[in-house]
Amino acid sequence: MKRKQTPKSGASVNTEFTDDKKWIAASKSDPAAFRFLFDKYYGTISNYILRRTGDETLTKDLTASTFLKALDGIQHFEWKGLPFSAWLYRIATNEIHQHFRRNRKLVRLTEPRIAVLPGDSSTDSGIAAEEDQKEI
Numbered sequence: 001m002k003r004k005q006t007p008k009s010g011a012s013v014n015t016e017f018t019d020d021k022k023w024i025a026a027s028k029s030d031p032a033a034f035r036f037l038f039d040k041y042y043g044t045i046s047n048y049i050l051r052r053t054g055d056e057t058l059t060k061d062l063t064a065s066t067f068l069k070a071l072d073g074i075q076h077f078e079w080k081g082l083p084f085s086a087w088l089y090r091i092a093t094n095e096i097h098q099h100f101r102r103n104r105k106l107v108r109l110t111e112p113r114i115a116v117l118p119g120d121s122s123t124d125s126g127i128a129a130e131e132d133q134k135e136i
Contacts (some may be wrong), residue, residue: 020084027074034071052096066092
């Protein structure tokens with residue numbers, strides 16, 4: 001016997017979109033109105049960043065830069081059938097990627113590595129000569 005599924009109420013989703021639209025429109029003319037959106041989504045975005053980075057201090061920095069970029073870009077925000085949080089997640093993801101690109105650690109070799117092929121006597125004798133020079 002199949003279970004009867006009850007349809008989800010779209011009322012709460014519509015109310016959420018309506019509230020977000022209202023606060024986004026208000027934020028475009030008054031940046032102080034962005035506070036509602038910040039308060040509403042800060043925890044969600046912060047948790048997302050923490051799961052991606054595993055670093056609480058870095059999470060605070062990236063969450064702050066995410067909301068700063070959102071506030072700076074709110075004038076250009078357009079509804080595209082997705083929730084406002086999707087835009088925030090995209091900004092947060094970009095901030096995470098940008099952080100790791102900037103802080104990519106390169107391993108520098110202190111001395112050049114020489115590939116030695118078995119039976120390559122010229123390479124073997126060259127290495128032996130270098131080792132003799134180091135001992136002197």
